[in-house]
Amino acid sequence: MPPDWRTLAEQMVKEQIAARGIGDPRVLTAMQSVPRHLFVPEAYREAAYGDHPLPIGAGQTISQPFIVAYMTALLRLQGNEKVLEIGTGSGYQAAVLAHLAQEVHTVERLPQLAAQARERLAALGLNNVRVHVGDGSRGLPEHAPYDAILVTAAAPEVPPPLPEQLNEGGRLIAPVGDRGYQHLERWTHRRGHLQREILEAVAFVPLLGEHGWPAS
Numbered sequence: 121m122p123p124d125w126r127t128l129a130e131q132m133v134k135e136q137i138a139a140r141g142i143g144d145p146r147v148l149t150a151m152q153s154v155p156r157h158l159f160v161p162e163a164y165r166e167a168a169y170g171d172h173p174l175p176i177g178a179g180q181t182i183s184q185p186f187i188v189a190y191m192t193a194l195l196r197l198q199g200n201e202k203v204l205e206i207g208t209g210s211g212y213q214a215a216v217l218a219h220l221a222q223e224v225h226t227v228e229r230l231p232q233l234a235a236q237a238r239e240r241l242a243a244l245g246l247n248n249v250r251v252h253v254g255d256g257s258r259g260l261p262e263h264a265p266y267d268a269i270l271v272t273a274a275a276p277e278v279p280p281p282l283p284e285q286l287n288e289g290g291r292l293i294a295p296v297g298d299r300g301y302q303h304l305e306r307w308t309h310r311r312g313h314l315q316r317e318i319l320e321a322v323a324f325v326p327l328l329g330e331h332g333w334p335a336s
């Protein structure tokens with residue numbers, strides 16, 4: 121690890137995340153604790169703590185640090201939750217969630233990305249995350265229900281199986297829109313009803329699968 125990664129992470133949290141209004145101290149600490157440079161290809165390590173997304177191979181990207189913090193904060197995690205992430209990618213978002221929840225399941229459709237993420241998470245000793253390979257647009261019914269679901273790939277609508285896998289009081293965050301441009305939506309499951317909020321504009325790679333975009 122570069123000797124200065126903790127300083128870079130601290131600066132990233134201060135200047136890109138806290139300065140833009142994310143106040144949840146648990147989220148800020150988690151973002152400061154995960155060595156982001158270990159989740160990007162070697163060629164991009166120097167740029168890992170910068171204010172931008174980065175390529176992670178297979179045409180996919182790791183989100184800008186602020187977006188990771190913003191979406192994480194929207195989940196309002198207390199520490200005792202079971203969380204589902206769709207779109208493991210590098211494993212970085214899953215690592216942040218692992219610091220904030222009890223149990224994390226993350227689903228990736230590309231086996232090589234899943235394998236790499238699994239290795240990184242294990243090397244960091246984050247034993248409360250399980251990486252699954254499959255079509256996350258169907259959710260992960262075998263471990264449902266979840267207290268929080270975070271989708272990190274964009275779909276034309278929230279895949280219908282996902283809200284069905286939310287616990288009472290559960291929150292779901294997902295980018296919804298066309299292939300290039302979306303809005304974040306937060307769905308909250310309250311006494312049998314789903315409350316829907318439409319939030320920031322974002323740009324995520326497409327969710328490919330049965331309840332997302334066609335894969336070919």
Ligand code: SAH
Pocket residue numbers: 176180181182183206207208209210211212213214227228229230233254255256257272273325326327328329330332
């Ligand atoms: N959260 C990731 C970034 C997500 S990029 C991180 O922290 O690095 C979006 C990821 O979603 C890509 O890796 C892509 O392969 C994956 N993906 C796309 N469609 C999917 C699907 N139906 N199920 C699971 N993963 C999917």
